[in-house]
Amino acid sequence: MNLIEELRWRGMVQDIMPGTEEQLLKEMTSAYVGFDPTADSLHIGSLVPILLLVHLQRAGHKPFALVGGATGMVGDPSFKAEERKMLDLDTLAHNQNGIKAQLEKFLDFDPAKPNAAEMVNNFDWFKEISFLDFIRDTGKHITVNYMMSKDSVKRRLEGDSGMSFTEFTYQLIQGYDFYHLYTAKNCKLQMGGSDQWGNIVTGTELIRRKANGEAFAFTCPLLKKADGTKFGKSERGNVWLDPQKTSPYLFYQFWVKTTDEDAKNYIKIFTFLGQEEINELIAAHDQDAGKRLLQKKLAEELTVFVHGQTELEFALKASDLLFRNDTAEVLQSLTESQLLEIMDGVPQVEVAAAELEAGKDILSFLAETNILPSKGEARKMIQNNGISINKVKVGAIDKMIDKSLLLNDKYILVQRGKNNYFLVIVK
RNA sequence: GGGCAGGUUCCAGAGCGGCCAAAUGGGGCGGACUGUAAAUCCGCUGUCUACGACUUCAGAGGUUCGAAUCCUCUCCUGCCCA
Structure with a gap:
């Protein structure tokens, strides 16, 4: 050919x-x-x-x-x-x-x-x-x-x-x-x-x-998504090839979230897999779309291509932990080095330990860490059931954040919506 | 240089003296359902010390009890004429 x-x-x-x-x-x-x-x-x-x-x-x-x-x-x-x-x-x-x-x-x-x-x-x-x-x-x-x-x-x-x-x-x-x-x-x-x-x-x-x-x-052709919107943007804006700008974890996540329809096109364009292999993949995917075979393959191939095998491994680990259900207990059981390794590509924010000494209301906490743009947004998000702390939904807007929530004495995992994670580091 | 039409919240686009933090649509963000998909449905979409207060409708002044809405000047854009 x-x-x-x-x-x-x-x-x-x-x-x-x-x-x-x-x-x-x-x-x-x-x-x-x-x-x-x-x-x-x-x-x-x-x-x-x-x-x-x-x-x-x-x-x-x-x-x-x-x-x-x-x-x-x-x-x-x-x-x-x-x-x-x-x-x-x-x-x-x-x-x-x-x-x-x-x-x-x-x-x-x-x-x-x-x-x-x-x-x-x-x-x-x-x-x-x-x-x-x-x-x-x-x-x-x-x-x-x-x-x-x-x-x-x-x-x-x-x-x-x-x-x-x-x-x-x-x-x-x-x-x-x-x-x-x-x-x-x-x-x-x-x-x-x-x-x-x-x-x-x-x-x-x-x-x-x-x-x-x-x-x-x-x-x-200029790539478009099947729904006609432009390709290449994530919630946080451009998806960069520079790992400093878009971590390999987020890069992997971008591709793994691809829709079925788009994935079938992308796999051809963005990977070097041969025609036969791709046809088999697509067939397997159609058998059981819920497994997301195509998306995972696409994300893996590209993450390796752009960031290398090692970075892919980390991205896979993090994705596995964050997107499996019932991981609240697993999270508690991780050692600090395990936690840090996995969360490597997850956006991180720092908070001074003194801030949490007396406990802090969750609205201020979310706004000051820029996890949400304002307290008003934070309030709405919680009322809409959109915030989790350490994989546990926050039910009330008057919840206090204090040291009892810390993982390994210095981390808090905050989740906004379904797939936006933030690792808060208390210093 | 002259004439005309405009500049409204992320975008498009209503509003044309009080009922306007501002219609509607889009986008975005959440939620439900799922498969970290699509479709669908629901909620949110200026800020805050939050049943109230504060700052917004190009900018600066002014009229008025009260302005995004009226007046003046300025800046910017498009169209037409020279």
Whole structure:
């Protein structure tokens, strides 16, 4: 099975330019994906593009990861309702380094290999180009009519928030990246999310007109959940690849909570399992969906891929303890080191021992630890039966928190709702 | 530069002098049912020293017993004309 066929059955091909498949069969081809340096870590939304590069490299082609130091300064208007805020140079540099470090975990950068991955930063070439140079040498190849005909632009023109010239320019800037990589690195293919299609095509167009060359493109579908909402956010916001930002436990939890329907798609996209194995898994899952085989497999594979085997083990242990029923007694029986090991990835909050000396009302306790945003919220949550302490439901809003509740003399496990846990450490 | 339409609580969007902490929808968060799923149903969704008090309707002033609602100026956005 060739690369494109492989990606097709996984559901990772949305649009593809004619000739792309042939090009990939013909020779080792260099291809790139761009990453936005909006934060110093990638999040799971970037996982699909990363996987595209990994598949590409496994198929013997050469991946380029482009970090958008320059484009990050402009901001892509594609399908966004509003212009985004710009980042300053220092932040950008910091973010690029973080992203680079992460990509190195997934791609093989060993220069000894002919298809070693490479990292490039478009700021490196854009910093040399003056505005006048750009509009004379590049801008004149593309008409405004052409640029305006892009869906992403049209949508913004029709909307009521307008679009700045800066944003309008974005597709040309990105197109130039492709042109540059084409001429400098013989890079003939750009991949990305389907929202990038318009920008990518502008690049191939520029290559055709300015370099008289032929370049290719394909995009993968933008992931959506079956209910149509956007993919990649948890209750606490973005799910990051950086374990400091999203612990492996929470990362694992994110995937394990996937719905049946989504899991069937995700397993193909996010794991490297083969077609047969996946079909068997899905069949087994349908036999007894309550076992959540698919979700668990998905979560395991991804946690290993991103964080490694050891971290997965911890995540599994914690999940097992926290989500089994009748664990109140188990909890009491754990030693301190067992407890800490298991709770490693659970969000932790600290409280001064003196605070609990005389006992503290639970409303203040929940609000001051930021487990809930305010006392009012805490009150409602308890009245709605949404709070547990050490796996035991709190029934009354006048409950006092004091030292008698401490596990191993210094911990309290607070649960908000069904699956939000907090380990309170008393110091 | 001129004209017009707007800026309301997370979002959309009502309200147009007291009954407004502000309709309705969405989202979010809880609960029930389950399988840490979906669907469904129920509750909550400004803060607090909580049957009451306090701070909100772009900003600053003003009119009034009383304003999100009226007036003045400012800022911002969109559309149209130049």
